Amino acid sequence: MGLVDQLVNQPHYTLVNQPRENDILSHKELFDSIPEEYLSHKEKYENAIRKTVLYYRLMQKYQNYKEGSTILDETRANYRNLVSFAVFKDYPPLMLHNGMFIPAIAGQGTPEQQKHWLKRAKNMEILGTYAQTELGHGTFIRGLETTAEYDPSTEEFVLHSPTLTSYKWWPGGLGHTVNYCVVMAQLYIRGRHHGMQPFLVQLRDEATHMPLPGVKLGEIGAKLGLSTVNNGFLAFEHHRIPRDRMLMKNAQVLKDGTFVAGPSSKLAYGTMIYVRVIIVNGMANLMAKAATIAVRYSAVRRQSQIKPSEPECQILDYVTQQHKLLICIATSLAFSTCARWLWDVYTGVMGQMESGNMDHLPELHALACSLKVVSTMDVSGLVERCRLACGGHGFMHSSNLPYTYGLATAACTYEGENTVLLLQTARSLVKAWQKGSKGKPLSPTEAYLMDKSPVPKWENTLDGIIAGFRRVSAGKVQDCVSKIDKLVKMGTSYEDAWNQTSVRLVAASEAHSRAVILATFRSEVSRAAAALSPPLSRVLHQLVHLYCVYWALERLGDLLLYTSIAERDVQELQQQYEDLLQKIRPNAVGLVDAFDLRDEILNSTLGAYDGRVYERLMEEALKSPLNAEPVNQSFHQYLKPFMHGKL
Numbered sequence: 194m195g196l197v198d199q200l201v202n203q204p205h206y207t208l209v210n211q212p213r214e215n216d217i218l219s220h221k222e223l224f225d226s227i228p229e230e231y232l233s234h235k236e237k238y239e240n241a242i243r244k245t246v247l248y249y250r251l252m253q254k255y256q257n258y259k260e261g262s263t264i265l266d267e268t269r270a271n272y273r274n275l276v277s278f279a280v281f282k283d284y285p286p287l288m289l290h291n292g293m294f295i296p297a298i299a300g301q302g303t304p305e306q307q308k309h310w311l312k313r314a315k316n317m318e319i320l321g322t323y324a325q326t327e328l329g330h331g332t333f334i335r336g337l338e339t340t341a342e343y344d345p346s347t348e349e350f351v352l353h354s355p356t357l358t359s360y361k362w363w364p365g366g367l368g369h370t371v372n373y374c375v376v377m378a379q380l381y382i383r384g385r386h387h388g389m390q391p392f393l394v395q396l397r398d399e400a401t402h403m404p405l406p407g408v409k410l411g412e413i414g415a416k417l418g419l420s421t422v423n424n425g426f427l428a429f430e431h432h433r434i435p436r437d438r439m440l441m442k443n444a445q446v447l448k449d450g451t452f453v454a455g456p457s458s459k460l461a462y463g464t465m466i467y468v469r470v471i472i473v474n475g476m477a478n479l480m481a482k483a484a485t486i487a488v489r490y491s492a493v494r495r496q497s498q499i500k501p502s503e504p505e506c507q508i509l510d511y512v513t514q515q516h517k518l519l520i521c522i523a524t525s526l527a528f529s530t531c532a533r534w535l536w537d538v539y540t541g542v543m544g545q546m547e548s549g550n551m552d553h554l555p556e557l558h559a560l561a562c563s564l565k566v567v568s569t570m571d572v573s574g575l576v577e578r579c580r581l582a583c584g585g586h587g588f589m590h591s592s593n594l595p596y597t598y599g600l601a602t603a604a605c606t607y608e609g610e611n612t613v614l615l616l617q618t619a620r621s622l623v624k625a626w627q628k629g630s631k632g633k634p635l636s637p638t639e640a641y642l643m644d645k646s647p648v649p650k651w652e653n654t655l656d657g658i659i660a661g662f663r664r665v666s667a668g669k670v671q672d673c674v675s676k677i678d679k680l681v682k683m684g685t686s687y688e689d690a691w692n693q694t695s696v697r698l699v700a701a702s703e704a705h706s707r708a709v710i711l712a713t714f715r716s717e718v719s720r721a722a723a724a725l726s727p728p729l730s731r732v733l734h735q736l737v738h739l740y741c742v743y744w745a746l747e748r749l750g751d752l753l754l755y756t757s758i759a760e761r762d763v764q765e766l767q768q769q770y771e772d773l774l775q776k777i778r779p780n781a782v783g784l785v786d787a788f789d790l791r792d793e794i795l796n797s798t799l800g801a802y803d804g805r806v807y808e809r810l811m812e813e814a815l816k817s818p819l820n821a822e823p824v825n826q827s828f829h830q831y832l833k834p835f836m837h838g839k840l
């Protein structure tokens with residue numbers, strides 16, 4: 194059983210790194226004979242569709258997917274996510290079908306709508322995506338321009354895209370893959386605006402796949418990564434859909450055009466919260482993949498000598514290399530642990546909301562925003578660090594590190610741009626500060642803000658570091674509130690004061706997220722470790738310790754400003770960090786093995802279990818289409834006449 198699984202006590206999957214007959218990855222037809230990067234844009238898409246069909250059919254077979262699954266079944270989603278790494282280096286074109294289309298129907302549809310549409314969607318009889326972002330607006334969703342006007346005479350909604358900037362832009366699979374989608378549009382009834390609402394819209398004929406009349410569709414073009422996701426554009430020309438296609442679990446439109454508001458207008462944003470929550474786990478997976486590749490490669494690669502009398506050493510023996518990579522192992526564990534914890538918070542709050550209690554939605558929103566941001570920001574930075582740690586070979590697509598970086602950095606933008614989401618959490622922190630200052634109780638994850646005790650003596654322990662991060666966060670929030678108050682007193686409007694304080698607000702928000710992550714990682718590991726063997730428990734605690742000390746050293750400036758840390762403490766912390774690198778080094782390969790990612794999932798010349806790095810690099814190089822002939826025709830056409838002065 195893999196280390197991560199033991200830690201979070203998840204059911205185990207057959208991912209261990211041994212050949213298996215009878216599992217999904219034994220189907221060779223899922224894999225490419227020509228590496229994806231040598232295909233044209235169009236071929237990449239067509240190949241991805243070929244594999245998608247096979248992949249989903251096999252998923253249904255191996256996961257008993259039709260009957261057994263619940264909609265938000267996170268363990269199946271995690272399994273799908275890992276297996277998809279083996280099949281698609283750049284995510285599948287139907288990523289949004291399971292990632293957002295099904296969750297949107299589940300979260301926003303009435304029981305009758307769910308009964309009909311979820312069944313069809315889960316059986317893959319219809320394929321869908323989630324279309325919210327437009328060419329002109331992604332962040333500011335109140336500014337979306339697509340309209341859905343209710344016509345009581347025919348009991349239909351009329352969907353319309355009035356401007357170029359109102360074109361839906363970005364949804365995955367929208368270009369040429371899906372035939373349905375959840376469209377977020379501004380609802381109007383008899384000229385009155387009722388906010389953004391979700392509509393289930395058929396886009397293409399189910400038999401011919403031609404766009405329906407009044408529906409304009411296309412693909413948005415080549416991107417930094419996610420080249421097989423088929424992101425698309427969409428516009429409507431007064432396109433009519435029946436009334437029952439508005440997803441009406443929350444707000445409703447009755448036949449006569451009466452609008453019945455839901456318990457909160459923010460419920461229409463629910464699908465975004467769900468995705469932000471699962472992204473944290475997605476980032477832990479990407480980090481585990483990159484760390485496994487880079488650590489295994491660093492055990493195989495020998496370069497230079499530490500002592501002139503000795504043979505060239507494994508590059509993993511350089512302490513600088515350990516500094517680059519061991520934090521990546523700890524980070525993956527930190528985020529998988531926090532993801533599991535956040536998932537429990539999410540399901541708890543969703544359960545309360547089913548019975549009408551919305552009290553904890555704001556806290557969930559603030560947490561989901563901040564953990565989404567820090568996990569995507571850290572993982573994209575650390576995946577790039579893994580790539581650099583592999584030297585030249587890390588630059589090869591065959592290492593799979595460039596693709597992995599593309600997947601991680603995309604998540605910094607999608608599902609809420611990171612700065613924007615940090616500002617959402619900052620909004621919650623400032624409100625908490627104001628509330629707490631009036632003596633009102635705060636939510637559990639923000640209650641520490643009101644700790645008014647004098648700054649304690651710094652302690653170089655886990656408790657000390659976590660307490661220090663809380664001080665930093667509280668200090669920064671207080672600093673923001675003071676600046677905003679001061680500006681407002683000077684006559685600046687609250688909104689301008691907010692904007693003028695926003696660099697500090699973002700920093701406060703990040704500090705809060707770090708405090709939450711450090712504390713959660715620490716407490717969840719302590720809780721889980723009680724059931725583990727002493728050696729495993731010891732190594733997990735070393736990783737938690739490494740993680741906390743690493744971040745303390747990264748944020749020394751803040752700690753110096755807001756805590757009583759002194760020069761001597763910093764030197765001791767640095768020493769602790771170096772000692773931990775030394776202690777963890779012998780277990781580094783074992784730890785990445787414990788992530789339990791099969792070679793097919795790593796999809797990398799550098800990271801395979803058997804360590805045949807050079808043989809794999811050569812095998813992959815020989816797959817380059819240019820190596821099919823000794824002399825390329827361009828020699829005769831250009832180089833030869835050029836060298837002979839004839840061109």
Ligand SMILES: CCCCCCCCCCCCCCCCCCCCCC(=O)SCCNC(=O)CCNC(=O)[C@H](O)C(C)(C)COP(=O)(O)OP(=O)(O)OC[C@H]1O[C@@H](n2cnc3c(N)ncnc32)[C@H](O)[C@@H]1OP(=O)(O)O
Nearest residue numbers: 267271274292332334459462471474475536558607608609
């Ligand atoms: C281990 C367990 C788990 C395992 C699971 C295993 C999984 C395996 C791994 C999976 C692999 C990963 C791959 C994933 C696949 C999917 C890929 C997705 C691809 C990408 C799809 C997309 O990219 S899809 C488009 C997303 N596009 C946005 O993301 C727009 C951002 N833009 C906004 O989100 C709003 O527009 C913005 C800014 C808030 C302002 O909204 P606004 O102006 O209306 O609101 P204001 O700022 O005025 O705020 C007014 C009040 O609303 C409150 N509030 C705001 N939002 C709220 C909310 N959501 N819920 C509650 N409350 C909310 C706020 O806190 C205020 O509260 P208050 O007034 O009390 O202070």
Ligand SMILES: Cc1cc2nc3c(=O)[nH]c(=O)nc-3n(C[C@H](O)[C@H](O)[C@H](O)COP(=O)(O)OP(=O)(O)OC[C@H]3O[C@@H](n4cnc5c(N)ncnc54)[C@H](O)[C@@H]3O)c2cc1C
Nearest residue numbers: 323324325326330331332363364365603607608609610612
């Ligand atoms: C790979 C990928 C896949 C995607 N898939 C989907 C999908 O399936 N469905 C879908 O609907 N959308 C999708 N999107 C769109 C995505 O959700 C948006 O790109 C994202 O929400 C950011 O919005 P934007 O592009 O309008 O950026 P902008 O909001 O224009 O951001 C540009 C800059 O302005 C800053 N900024 C904007 N507003 C503020 C503010 N209030 N305060 C401070 N700074 C601000 C940002 O911080 C950023 O630096 C996808 C995007 C990507 C990259």
